[in-house]
Amino acid sequence: xxxxxxxxxxxxxxxxxxxxxxxxxxxxxxxxxxxxxxxxxxxxxxxxxxxxxxxxxxxxxxxxxxxxxxxxxxxxxxxxxxxxxxxxxxxxxxxxxxxxxxxxxxxxxxxxxxxxxxxxxxxxxxxxxxxxxxxxxxxxxxxxxxxxxxxxxxxxxxxxxxxxxxxxxxxxxxxxxxxxxxxxxxxxxxxxxxxxxxxxxxxxxxxxxxxxxxxxxxxxxxxxxxxxxxxxxxxxxxxxxxxxxxxxxxxxxxxxxxxxxxxxxxxxxxxxxxxxxxxxxxxxxxxxxxxxxxxxxxxxxxxxxxxxxxxxxxxxxxxxxxxxxxxxxxxxxxxxxxxxxxxxxxxxxxxxxxxxxxxxxxxxxxxxxxxxxxxxxxxxxxxxxxxxxxxxxxxxxxxxxxxxxxxxxxxxxxxxxxxxxxxxxxxxxxxxxxxxxxxxxxxxxxxxxxxxxxxxxxxxxxxxxxxxxxxxxxxxxxxxxxxxxxxxxxxxxxxxxxxxxxxxxxxxxxxxxxxxxxxxxxxxxxxxxxxxxxxxxxxxxxxxxxxxxxxxxxxxxxxxx
Amino acid sequence: xxxxxxxxxxxxxxxxxxxxxxxxxxxxxxxxxxxxxxxxxxxxxxxxxxxxxxxxxxxxxxxxxxxxxxxxxx
Numbered sequence: 001x002x003x004x005x006x007x008x009x010x011x012x013x014x015x016x017x018x019x020x021x022x023x024x025x026x027x028x029x030x031x032x033x034x035x036x037x038x039x040x041x042x043x044x045x046x047x048x049x050x051x052x053x054x055x056x057x058x059x060x061x062x063x064x065x066x067x068x069x070x071x072x073x074x075x076x077x078x079x080x081x082x083x084x085x086x087x088x089x090x091x092x093x094x095x096x097x098x099x100x101x102x103x104x105x106x107x108x109x110x111x112x113x114x115x116x117x118x119x120x121x122x123x124x125x126x127x128x129x130x131x132x133x134x135x136x137x138x139x140x141x142x143x144x145x146x147x148x149x150x151x152x153x154x155x156x157x158x159x160x161x162x163x164x165x166x167x168x169x170x171x172x173x174x175x176x177x178x179x180x181x182x183x184x185x186x187x188x189x190x191x192x193x194x195x196x197x198x199x200x201x202x203x204x205x206x207x208x209x210x211x212x213x214x215x216x217x218x219x220x221x222x223x224x225x226x227x228x229x230x231x232x233x234x235x236x237x238x239x240x241x242x243x244x245x246x247x248x249x250x251x252x253x254x255x256x257x258x259x260x261x262x263x264x265x266x267x268x269x270x271x272x273x274x275x276x277x278x279x280x281x282x283x284x285x286x287x288x289x290x291x292x293x294x295x296x297x298x299x300x301x302x303x304x305x306x307x308x309x310x311x312x313x314x315x316x317x318x319x320x321x322x323x324x325x326x327x328x329x330x331x332x333x334x335x336x337x338x339x340x341x342x343x344x345x346x347x348x349x350x351x352x353x354x355x356x357x358x359x360x361x362x363x364x365x366x367x368x369x370x371x372x373x374x375x376x377x378x379x380x381x382x383x384x385x386x387x388x389x390x391x392x393x394x395x396x397x398x399x400x401x402x403x404x405x406x407x408x409x410x411x412x413x414x415x416x417x418x419x420x421x422x423x424x425x426x427x428x429x430x431x432x433x434x435x436x437x438x439x440x441x442x443x444x445x446x447x448x449x450x451x452x453x454x455x456x457x458x459x460x461x462x463x464x465x466x467x468x469x470x471x472x473x474x475x476x477x478x479x480x481x482x483x484x485x486x487x488x489x490x491x492x493x494x495x496x497x498x499x500x501x502x503x504x505x506x507x508x509x510x511x512x513x514x515x516x517x518x519x520x521x522x523x524x525x526x527x528x529x530x531x532x533x534x535x536x537x538x539x540x541x542x543x544x545x546x547x548x549x550x551x552x553x554x555x556x557x558x559x560x561x
Numbered sequence: 562x563x564x565x566x567x568x569x570x571x572x573x574x575x576x577x578x579x580x581x582x583x584x585x586x587x588x589x590x591x592x593x594x595x596x597x598x599x600x601x602x603x604x605x606x607x608x609x610x611x612x613x614x615x616x617x618x619x620x621x622x623x624x625x626x627x628x629x630x631x632x633x634x635x
Contacts, residue, residue, distance in 0.1 A: 258619040259627065367594045375594065379604075380611040387612050451591040457582045459608035465579060466612035473616055480633075482626040489633055 006051045008063055009039040009078065010112060010122070013105030017129075020098040029089065032097055036082040039108075043074045050114055059173040062114030068440040069294060073111040073230045075438070076298045077104060079424075080222045080305055087309050087417035088215035090316070090410075096136050100219040103129035107223035111230045115173040116163045119231075123159070123195075126227065127152040130220055137212035147485070148208035151194065151201055152224075159191025178235040189236060196228035196279065197272045198245050202252060203485030205271055210264035210321065214312040217264055221308050222301045225271060229278045229297050233440075238285025243374060246283055249276030250381045257388035258474070259481045262321050263311045263397055267304070270347065270389040273381070274300045280378065281362040284369055287441040292361030295435055299354035299428060303346035306421040307393065310340030313410040313418070314397055320405070323476040328402030335409045337398040339418035346425040348390030349382055351456055354428035357435070357447040360456075364445060382456075383463040390460070391467045396476060579605070 016035045020028055048071075052063035081104040088097055103126055110122035127149065134145035165184030167173050178185050194201045209220050236242065253273025260266045274296070281293035313336045314329060315321050330337045342353070349355035359382065366375040409415060428435050436443040467474070529536040586601050593599025598607075 254615060255619045255622055258616060259623045261630075372595050379598075379607065380615075383608040383611040384615050387615060450589050454582060454585040454589055455591060455604045458585075458602070458604035461575075461579050461582055462605040462609040463612045464575070466609050466616070468575075470613065470616050473620060477627070478630045479623075479627045480630055481623060482628060482632075 006046070006064060007042055008052060008109070008112075009042040009046075009074065010105045010107075010109030011063075012042070013039055013081070013108065014102050014125070015105075017098045017101030017103075017105060020101065021095055028094075028097075032085045032089070035101075036078060036085060040075075040078045040082060043071065043078055043108075046071065046074075056117065059117060059167070060115065061118050061173065063109070063118055064112050065114030066112065068438065069230070069234060070111050072294055072298055072438045072440070073226065074108045076301045077108050077111070077223065077226075080104070080301050081219075083417045083421055084215070084218045084222075084305060084309075087218060087312070087414050089413045091213065091215045093136050093213065096133060096213065096216055096219075099129045099132040099136070100216075103133060103219060103223060107227050110227050114175060116167055116175050117173050119175060120156075120160060120163055123227070124156055126224060127156060130224060133216045133219055134208050134212045137216055141211040144208045144211040147489070148204050151204045155191050155194030155201070157191075158187055158194070162187025162189075162191055175234070177237070180236075180239065189239075192228050192231045192235075193245065195224055196232070196275055197225050197249070198279070199248060199252060200484040200487075202249065202272050203483045206256070206260075206265050206268040206483070207485060209268045209271075210262055214315040218305055218308045218312055221267075221271060221304045225275050226297050226301060229275060229282070229293065232279065232282045233290055233293055237282055237290055240283055242279050242283030243371070244283070246276045246278070246280030247374065247377055247381075249273065249279060250377075251384070252276070254381065254384035254388050256481055256483065257392070259479075261323050261476045261479060263314070263323060263326065263393060264308070264321050266323075266388065266393055267307050267311060270307075270385070271304060273385060273388070274304070274347065277359060277362055277378070277381070280374070281365060284362070284365045284371065284374075286365050286369060288361055288368065288443075288445060289365035291436075291439045291441050291443055291445075292358060292365055295439055296355075296358040296362060298435060298438075299346065299358045299425075302421055302428075303343045303354060303425050306339060306343035306418060306425060307347065307389070309414070309418045309421065310336050310343060311393075311397070313414055314407075316410055316414070317407045318405045322478070323396035323400075324478055326397050326403055326405070327400040328398070329405065329407055330398040332405070332407040333398070333409050335415050336418065337394065339422045340398065341394050342422040342425055344390045344394050346429070348386035348460055349456065350390075350460060351448075351453045352426065352429045354425045354435075356429055356456065357432035360447050360452065361443075361445055379459070383459055386460045386463045387467055391464055392474070395467075 013035065016031060020031060023031065046064070046066045048066050050062050050065050054061045054063070081101070084100070085097060088100070091097065106122040106125040106129065110119050110126065113119035113122060131145050131149040131152075134141050134148055137145075162184045166178070166182070166188060169182055169184060170179075178188065180186070197205045205225070209217050212220055232242065249272050251273075253269045253271070253276060257266045257269035257273065260269060278293040278296050278300075281289040281296065311321070314326065314333065317333065318326070318329075320326055346353035346355045349359045363375060363378045363382075366378060432447055436445075527533055583602050583605050591599055597603065
């Protein structure tokens, strides 16, 4: 039943984001600390069930649907906001934190929504607020932000078409397991997959996230793709197509990250790769697979934030993001290095880190469902993750050659945020049950067996060996790698240019033709009405008297007849 | 740059770690899901070969799709 006494944590955060710019510096810092903490407590204590229901045009809007699945996502979102706000306290741009609150708040609200209408509203607020965060970044941010917004508005329109069709078909706005026997379900799926960074729309992640400021990227990494993952877990579990999309994303992320030079772009590609693991799990769709996808999203948000904080600290201190400019920072930024390595080990699913206990559930589900090839591909991908994110990121940023950069560890608050997240990564790795208890289904899975740990260690360490033996082939170059967005960033330009040339020719021809006709008309008019034209001449009075007499005479004759 | 000696020590430590993890297969009977993955040293060989393949594959993709850094800038 209705229980309007419950505070909505997401909306509280959005409202805070709106008022923050109006506040003085000290009050602002206080609110940045206290409100996410309050929201954290509210989320922890949310009672299961549907709350804050409203009737709207015969549809039932549910602003708070609390169950294990929505709660675990809301919880990790708020943890992310707490530590990222602490990390970003030194950000000179005062508006960024306010938009970040609106962005994070709407992500929390979206995962807590129980119906399509309110979910869609928060979905779109996310798109707009995240664009604003991108725009507060570097000089190139304006253009990539615009591309980001275009992709998301496009995805939003497709989602809206699907939602409207689906709602009118089912005569209800309730968002539960989606019935895939109608076309609208696929519109919704495409709209959501665009937000998840699935091909051919994966380019927006690596294009826009690295354009944001050193703190903005941290906020951006968590919400958009993981809200999409949440949507898929709830709406599309067991859709086989998702397995193949997921596998594609996994390898796409690895290959592009191997070729990439900019450290924040490497990490952006690894977001696509990690979301690929989750989507594969959703495609497999059994209880253990969905548990794996949800827990992997939880672990991923935390270690990805940690990795991007470590990269953000390097950017904040040195002002550089390209691997070709970086290196040798282990001496000057030891704390950032250690935290970065913990994040890198977690993403690689090293034993005793958070990735190990979550990703293995997805692989195990492939075993249970007899997806042999998928299992081997996931295994190859685990090796590949260690290669592109686990070693490549720390090696090129903190070791390799000494770039002789003047650097020191970042301010205390940034260190605090990184160290806290590192501790969370390790704690989850050592005490998996803390996370397992929060999952949507009961877990009968034991990650720590001798053979599993040894298996993983062999796999990862020999991947490391491959990395160091082939180091000369991995040398960084000042390049970027084309991807699908080439079609709208370059090809469309060529197309328009070509079209321009032809259009100009055609237009000139057509215009010339009409100008000729017009000219002719003017000339004819001039001929008859001009100074020497027959109709333009001044005629003698006698002439007129003559013609008047003729007319009068003919009139008289006709009358007499 | 890491000094020559420390570089050597790191390699020695790393290689001994590799040997330890593989020799673990003598003592632990790894349970297998799909027969082949239970073989001695399978994860080590598989991980190594996958990475070599991924690097070569990326290199080939890179031949076609790599562009200078300022490709999109006017």
